Amino acid sequence: xxxxxxxxxxxxxxxxxxxxxxxxxxxxxxxxxxxxxxxxxxxxxxxxxxxxxxxxxxxxxxxxxxxxxxxxxxxxxxxxxxxxxxxxxxxxxxxxxxxxxxxxxxxxxxxxxxxxxxxx
Amino acid sequence: xxxxxxxxxxxxxxxxxxxxxxxxxxxxxxxxxxxxxxxxxxxxxxxxxxxxxxxxxxxxxxxxxxxxxxxxxxxxxxxxxxxxxxxxxxxxxxxxxxxxxxxxxxxxxxxxxxxxxxxxxxxxxxxxxxxxxxxxxxxxxxxxxxxxxxxxxxxxxxxxxxxxxxxxxxxxxxxxxxxxxxxxxxxxxxxxxxxxxxxxxxxxxxxxxxxxxxxxxxxxxxxxxxxxxxxxxxxxxxxxxxxxxxxxxxxxxxxxxxxxxxxxxxxxxxxxxxxxxxxxxxxxxxxxxxxxxxxxxxxxxxxxxxxxxxxxxxxxxxxxxxxxxxxxxxxxxxxxxxxxx
Numbered sequence: 001x002x003x004x005x006x007x008x009x010x011x012x013x014x015x016x017x018x019x020x021x022x023x024x025x026x027x028x029x030x031x032x033x034x035x036x037x038x039x040x041x042x043x044x045x046x047x048x049x050x051x052x053x054x055x056x057x058x059x060x061x062x063x064x065x066x067x068x069x070x071x072x073x074x075x076x077x078x079x080x081x082x083x084x085x086x087x088x089x090x091x092x093x094x095x096x097x098x099x100x101x102x103x104x105x106x107x108x109x110x111x112x113x114x115x116x117x118x119x120x
Numbered sequence: 121x122x123x124x125x126x127x128x129x130x131x132x133x134x135x136x137x138x139x140x141x142x143x144x145x146x147x148x149x150x151x152x153x154x155x156x157x158x159x160x161x162x163x164x165x166x167x168x169x170x171x172x173x174x175x176x177x178x179x180x181x182x183x184x185x186x187x188x189x190x191x192x193x194x195x196x197x198x199x200x201x202x203x204x205x206x207x208x209x210x211x212x213x214x215x216x217x218x219x220x221x222x223x224x225x226x227x228x229x230x231x232x233x234x235x236x237x238x239x240x241x242x243x244x245x246x247x248x249x250x251x252x253x254x255x256x257x258x259x260x261x262x263x264x265x266x267x268x269x270x271x272x273x274x275x276x277x278x279x280x281x282x283x284x285x286x287x288x289x290x291x292x293x294x295x296x297x298x299x300x301x302x303x304x305x306x307x308x309x310x311x312x313x314x315x316x317x318x319x320x321x322x323x324x325x326x327x328x329x330x331x332x333x334x335x336x337x338x339x340x341x342x343x344x345x346x347x348x349x350x351x352x353x354x355x356x357x358x359x360x361x362x363x364x365x366x367x368x369x370x371x372x373x374x375x376x377x378x379x380x381x382x383x384x385x386x387x388x389x390x391x392x393x394x395x396x397x398x399x400x401x402x403x404x405x406x407x408x409x410x411x412x413x414x415x416x417x418x419x420x421x422x423x424x425x426x427x428x429x430x431x432x433x434x435x436x437x438x439x440x441x442x443x444x445x446x447x448x449x450x451x452x453x454x455x456x457x458x459x460x461x
Contacts, residue, residue, distance in 0.1 A: 037156065040156070040157075072344075081249060082249060087343065088343045088344060089342065089343060089344050090344060091343075091344030091345075092344075094336060094338070094344060094345065094346050095319070095336075095338060095343070096163065096165075098162075098163045100158060100161065100162070100163070103158060105156060105163060114336075115334040115335055115336040115346070115349055116167070116314050116323075116327070116333045116334050116335065117165075117167075117314050117315075117316045117321045117333075117335055117336070117358075118316070118319070118321075118335070118336040118337070118338055118346060119316075119319050119320070119321045119335055119336070119337055119338065119358050119359060119360040119395055120319050120336075120337055120338020120339075120340075120343075120360045120362065120365075120393065120395075
């Protein structure tokens with residue numbers, strides 16, 4: 001093959017590598033997101049920039065009302081007795097929001113600055 | 121050139137597929153697989169960087185489930201529940217080891233950590249969630265049962281409780297479980313993992329990218345915020361105790377769950393949280409409670425007499441005191457005071 005063909009192939013390889021890297025790393029971008037897990041199942045992945053509210057049910061009577069507002073997420077109402085999840089308050093990162101009785105976890109993703117773990 | 125065009129297109133696809141494969145393989149080794157589960161009344165998360173990460177996470181879950189059955193005071197068939205109920209029992213394995221180590225750490229901390237506080241904790245309703253403020257007579261009566269002098273360790277695990285003393289491992293069980301889990305992962309050949317057992321963090325090995333582990337410390341005044349971050353290299357335990365972790369309010373007064381063995385009432389030490397960094401999870405867990413009970417002055421004096429841990433102490437006003445071994449590893453927005461030897 002001609003030298004020019006090799007150059008074209010090389011450029012395409014470089015482009016493909018670049019595109020693949022971008023494609024695979026795109027989930028670490030700017031958008032701050034939260035994952036809603038219920039009893040080990042991923043129910044929703046929400047963008048914290050989009051205000052919304054929704055209810056996650058657990059069993060017959062269990063529920064948590066989840067609100068996304070001003071870039072943060074919080075539990076505004078819950079069926080559990082201790083309300084630990086509500087006391088957590090609005091958050092956009094850090095330790096997950098947890099409701100033990102309803103086996104609900106709200107985990108934060110998509111933030112490059114987030115630590116490997118939070119103690120406390 | 122006409123015949124070469126299809127060949128070129130094919131080449132582009134092959135090269136593209138190879139590139140995606142190459143990048144994802146490289147990328148994959150730097151992303152942990154997380155296993156979450158509920159145990160010991162809290163959320164536990166295990167992040168493992170390995171090819172068998174799912175199996176490794178499941179192994180930890182199984183290990184902690186077995187430990188919980190042994191160490192829980194609320195599971196009636198456990199040796200420790202038997203000991204509390206009958207006043208005597210033969211303790212084996214982990215229960216025996218943990219009780220011996222807790223008694224030793226209680227002595228070392230001058231009783232600031234005490235495994236016989238269960239009667240007090242129960243009196244205030246923290247075991248059931250039916251909270252109430254007991255009167256002075258009730259507290260005085262319950263305090264009669266407190267102190268490791270009430271425990272007698274006989275031959276072959278034969279253990280007795282005197283004077284109605286009651287034991288629980290609330291201050292050390294998670295740390296002990298975290299250390300067992302870390303040892304299990306290391307034995308399985310895992311070279312990088314991080315565990316968070318309800319805020320008890322344990323690192324195993326080093327991050328695959330060569331950077332230090334970064335551990336956030338919760339802001340005692342705001343659960344959703346971090347007050348600072350610690351960088352940790354290699355395997356370590358990072359454990360925090362704070363009154364905010366469990367509390368109730370009555371008539372405008374907040375009563376928190378960490379009880380002072382000297383008063384039988386919630387700790388009022390001027391500290392809002394204590395974070396311990398140590399090589400061993402049990403030690404870090406027990407000391408975080410003990411130093412929280414001691415308060416700033418006694419805690420820093422205790423640190424000066426020790427050589428097996430470092431600490432970050434946050435006062436009720438939000439001021440941070442950091443022992444000198446962590447001074448270069450702690451980052452926060454508001455500055456901090458370095459505690460020197």
